[in-house]
Amino acid sequence: MKKLSITLIIVVFILSWAQAQEPRYLVIEFIKVETGQMYDFIEHKDFMQKVYQVAVNDKKITGWDFWSLQSGADSGEFQYITITYYKDPVSMMNGISDDDLVKYAMIAYPHLGDKQIRDLYGRSLLSRDLAQRSYMAEIATTKDNFKMSKGVLASFDLMKAVEGRFDEYEKAEREVFLPIHQKRINRGLMGSWSLLRTALPFGSEAKSTHLTINLYKDYLQFFNAQEFEDLESTAEQRAAEEKGLKSRDQKWVYLATLENLVR
Structure with a gap:
C-alpha cells in the first residue's frame, strides 16, 4: 500500500510537471532549535551550506535556502525554515541519502577524515528538531x-x-x-x-x-x-x-x- 501511494504521488507530480513551464520541486523543512543547542545548530547550518553547494555542483539538487523566522503562529514552534530544490518529482521523493551527504561533506572538507565527517554530521543532526517536512510542487x-x-x-x-x-x-x-x-x-x-x-x-x-x-x-x-x-x-x-x-x-x-x- 505504501509503495502504491508513493507511486500515485509521483504520477500526480509528473502530470503537473508536464503542464507547467520549468516547474520547481521543493522540500520545505520547519526546524526547531532549543536555546542550549543554538550554537551547535549555527555550526550545523554553516557546515551544511558547503555540503549542499557540492550537491548542487553534482546536480543532485538545484538549490538550498536557509530562512530565519521573524514571526508566525508560535515562536516556540520552530525558528528556521530550509528549502531544498529539485529538478523533478522523482529526485524530490528520493532526496539525498545520508551516505551521499557524507560523500559531499568529504569533498567540501577534504582535510577531514571519514570518521570526523560522520561524527560532525551526527552531532549536527542532534542540534535541531525537524518539526515538519513538506514535499511540494x-x-x-x-x-x-x-x-x-x-x-x-x-x-x-x-x-x-x-x-x-x-x-x-x-x-x-x-x-x-x-x-x-x-x-x-x-x-x-x-x-x-x-x-x-x-x-x-x-x-x-x-x-x-x-x-x-x-x-x-x-x-x-x-x-x-x-x-x-x-x-x-x-x-x-x-x-x-x-x-x-x-x-x-x-x-x-x-x-x-x-x-x-x-x-
Missing part, C-alpha cells in the same frame, strides 16, 4: 526577474483548501490572486509570488494543502505592499476575490529572512 508563479540574495524577506502563507473545493481554490489563486500579485510586482511593491501544492503530508488531517510564497527585497517594500489597494478593481473582480477566499482556510502566515542560499 510549484504550480503557478508570477512573471518577474527577482534575484534571490541574503536579506530577502518572505511571507510563507500556509493554506488548506476546503474539502471538495480543491480545484476551485487553485483556479482562484491562478485567475484571481495571481493577477493581483502581478500588479504589485509591476508597480515595484513586491518581488515575486508562487503557489505550491503539497504532496506529503496529505489527507484530511494534513495541516495544509497549499503554500504561497511572497518575496520582497526588504521591509520597506513589504510594508508598502500591505498598503496597496487596487482602486481599479471592478465589483465583479471583488466578488471573485471574496469567493476565492471562501474556498480555503489560511492556516498560518510566517515571515522570514533569507540568511543563506546555494545555487
